[in-house]
Amino acid sequence: MSSVTCTAPVNIAVIKYWGKRDTQLILPTNDSLSVTLSQDILHSKTSISANKGYAQDRLWLNGIEEDITKNKRMHNCFRETRALRQRMEKEDPDLLPLSTYPLHVCSENNFPTAAGLASSASGLAALVFTLAKLFDLPTSMTDLSRIARQGSGSACRSLFGGFVAWEMGSEADGSDSRAVQIAPDTHWPELEALVCVVSDAKKGTSSTSGMQQTIESSPLMKERLRVVPGRMDAMKQAIKDKNFQTFAELTMRDSNQFHSVCLDTFPPIFYLNDTSRGIIQLIHEYNAANNGVYKAAYTYDAGPNAVIYATKENMKEIIELIGHYFPSSDEKKSTYFTDPYNVLEGKGFSNEFPVVNQKFNTSVIPIYPPGSVSRLLHTKVHDGPRTLGEDQSLLNSDGIPKNLV
Amino acid sequence: MSSVTCTAPVNIAVIKYWGKRDTQLILPTNDSLSVTLSQDILHSKTSISANKGYAQDRLWLNGIEEDITKNKRMHNCFRETRALRQRMEKEDPDLLPLSTYPLHVCSENNFPTAAGLASSASGLAALVFTLAKLFDLPTSMTDLSRIARQGSGSACRSLFGGFVAWEMGSEADGSDSRAVQIAPDTHWPELEALVCVVSDAKKGTSSTSGMQQTIESSPLMKERLRVVPGRMDAMKQAIKDKNFQTFAELTMRDSNQFHSVCLDTFPPIFYLNDTSRGIIQLIHEYNAANNGVYKAAYTYDAGPNAVIYATKENMKEIIELIGHYFPSSDEKKSTYFTDPYNVLEGKGFSNEFPVVNQKFNTSVIPIYPPGSVSRLLHTKVHDGPRTLGEDQSLLNSDGIPKNLV
Incomplete structure (x- = not known):
């Protein structure tokens, strides 16, 4: 069993994203820019384990199991990252065929959803970042941001710390609609x-x-x-x-x-x-x-x-x-x-x-x-996604959440 | 002593006036359109008496005397209507020289100002309409609306009943910025x-x-x-x-x-x-x-x-x-x-x-x-300004308000 646990931060836009020119690919009608807030205070945490012995993909959000097949946006992120892993496995037959293993995903926010703070950006960023770590993808953060964008538009900005622009792009396939870091958190720590x-x-x-x-x-x-x-x-x-x-x-x-x-x-x-x-x-x-x-x-x-x-x-x-x-x-x-x-x-x-x-x-x-x-x-203002140690996992050794509601 | 008492209605815009291209002449940045509401429920009532024996122009608003010289917008309306009267008097020496008489003006709203309902439109419309009646001006309502406009922009629309447009006009002197009736109240009484x-x-x-x-x-x-x-x-x-x-x-x-x-x-x-x-x-x-x-x-x-x-x-x-x-x-x-x-x-x-x-x-x-x-x-939806009988006057025979606060 391979297992990885990561956290991703909340970002708050100072130039707002509001409107899509393509609702399937989540392509926006304008550029936006955000500030990444400290994960010490607010974050989404995701653990994913891959095991060929699992019966199927399973998903727990804040301790409650959800039907992963009904979450189209998460599904986009699984499909894209698995495809990248599959390409790696084809080129290197020594790699574990993780792209074929069922996954158990457990994700939690350390802030109450009832607080009304947008959790989809940090949640989908944590998902995509954790999948990338699990699959050991050599993909750049900006390339990953194109995948996170298809999970939740503003999630692409939560893959970086500091000050982050989401460039709307102009291509019909969304290939140039991605996040870039304008400045790291260390640039303006005040x-x-x-x-x-x-x-x-x-x-x-x-x-x-x-x-x-x-x-x-x-x-x-x-x-x-x-x-x-x-x-x-x-x-x-x-x-x-x-x-x-x-x-x-x-x-x-x-x-x-x-x-x-x-x-x-x-x-x-x-x-x-x-x-x-x-x-x-x-x-x-x-x-x-x-x-x-x-x-x-x-x-x-x-x-x-x-x-x-x-x-x-x-x-x-x-x-x-x-x-x-x-x-x-x-x-x-x-x-x-x-x-x-x-x-x-x-x-x-x-x-x-x-x-x-x-x-x-x-x-x-x-x-x-x-x-x-x-x-x-x-x-x-603080840093981007973090990879945590095995002891921080939300899943036990059977791949079941430690905290079930 | 000549004395006239009139009422003017409230109007509520359905296409809003917001912004002046000339703040002195009160020329708007866009056309607007309003509906005139019944004076039975909401109105401003104004009595004006002219008497050569008065010491000076005096003004009472809702029972409280105000310094008329400090109310620039009302002053515009006095100046314009007196000028029209003066021209008539020059052409017909038999006319009473009312343009030279001091005026006593008393105006009241039948709704509490505290209710937050705009009273300047009905108030200035009542003032201009009463002055026109007092001076027996042959001026059309649309021509009067250019004068009322200089008192309070939306007052020009309260000179008509029914459905009223304020055409913004394009002339620098404001000569084509005036109100016109789109339809009378009888057109759509429902x-x-x-x-x-x-x-x-x-x-x-x-x-x-x-x-x-x-x-x-x-x-x-x-x-x-x-x-x-x-x-x-x-x-x-x-x-x-x-x-x-x-x-x-x-x-x-x-x-x-x-x-x-x-x-x-x-x-x-x-x-x-x-x-x-x-x-x-x-x-x-x-x-x-x-x-x-x-x-x-x-x-x-x-x-x-x-x-x-x-x-x-x-x-x-x-x-x-x-x-x-x-x-x-x-x-x-x-x-x-x-x-x-x-x-x-x-x-x-x-x-x-x-x-x-x-x-x-x-x-x-x-x-x-x-x-x-x-x-x-x-x-x-109801009619435009009304002229009331002498018995309805807000001023007594000495030209002093019957109801002083």
Whole structure:
């Protein structure tokens, strides 16, 4: 039995992917660019074992077995990686014929799906990366990204650490639609992120169907497609220059524009709620009080959760600011803030308004009902997928998950 | 002493005005089109008396005296109408020299400003119409609309009943930027409206500054300006044909697009809140349950209040539907619903879900906290400004308001 265990990170786009020109191959209508967040805080972990004695391919997601034949997108990733392995085996008859062995796949996220954080990007990246390791594929990460892309579009960006562009490409077969690293995490280690998990009663539109509704019905989307190329160039340059001012403004403008075209979709798609909007207004006031020099930038994916980018020096102030206006409910106090870098120096939150610039208009938003933000996760720009030791496997020696639900 | 009292109606745009190409003359960046709502329910009322014995021009708004010299927009309307009167007096020396008399102006809305309903359109329309009557100007309503436009852009549309277009024009002096009636209220008397007053804690961005921020910073606004002309043509045709299907879809799409460009503005402008969004989702479900044949259309101006257009036959059902999902708070029950046409037949609201199509997904939105919608006003398409009798004057025989606050 061969077995491999890997983790892959979450990525949060600063130039958003929204819309496919080919829904089968998952080819996007525009380039996108993301920041990879630390796997210490958020990751998907996947163990795969290959054994000719297994009866069939089997899949467990977060401890529950799923029918692998019904998951077309995962199936794409299996087919592509097995085909690459098969070619290797033909050229080298000494290789184990792993491409013919049934596989057991077990995958878990270390964050609750209920938190509303997109798990498909990290999950499919972990799957493809683990398959590549298992099959010992000599394939480059950019080549692997073309396979991950067919599992879940934005998964291709989770194969790299740091700052990652997904180039839309122009070929009909998708051969030039792939991820490339713009800069590694070590390039700009001061950049950090705060994930604000926002409570929301309603189930939003899935991004898969939502983005195609936008392509079909939003007149404004045409203009967005003309706007993105210039933003991509400017964003790449801002990252190269570690220019937080340009990075912040483009990040906020692009998040807003993505939600604009959702609202211009018919029927309209809403992801932001009143809490999301409160955070946006708070961040704008925070920047305005600093004479318009940006200290923080928000971005929102297909849900109400905010991700706030800021440099290390301002993060404590921002965490206290969010904690002041969006306090924890009493029941969830213990899990409210994940402080891996100990920015609060073990003191926890005070209810006091933090010492921010005196120009700050403290009544810009009201203090929200406790629990409007349920969790704060402090994280930073970090590396790409990691291979773990055998002892970290999610599967036991029989190839069955150690943790079944 | 000469004295005249008039009322002017509220108009609610179905193709939105948002953006000026000339902020002094109030020349818009696109055509717009509105429906005039009944003055029986919502109106601005203005009394003006001219008396050579008055010391100076004076102005009372909703019972409070204001400094008329500081209200530049009203001042524009005084200047323009006095100039027209002066020309008449020069040609006919027998006329009273009213253009030289000081004026006392008293204006009131019959709806609370706190309700968040735009009062500047009806208010400025009432002012200009009353001045024209006082001065006995032979000016056509379309010519008067050019003057009202300089008081408040959308005021020009409140000079007509029924369905009214504001043609943006192309002349630099604004001479061809004026309102024209597309159809009178008698053309489509079945069209009715429900104003849903939505409670909101926060003060929104004023439309005057908001629209210029959009023009300056929203990349998507460019595309909107390309989209509107086609929508104007289609909307005019839909009104001529009394085609509620096209009318409804264009109304909803244009409202959404207006709020999209607000969100694409930097910093973003928000007018819709969670209650507004709940009403949008409810109306889409209501239409979807009717096999996609529209029975209702929502539209939102620069605030969270919804205006729902529907034909008479569906209005009772829609009122019950809104009343079910957005119940009144106990304290405001008596003023919650204004039922001038007695659609509830004196029975008031039941808490039961109304008999709607069985396909309706009743859990599309939750039942909102009582008071999320504070008032419902049932109204219909109706006529333009009205001249009232002397006994209706807001001013006493000394030219002082009868009701001072």
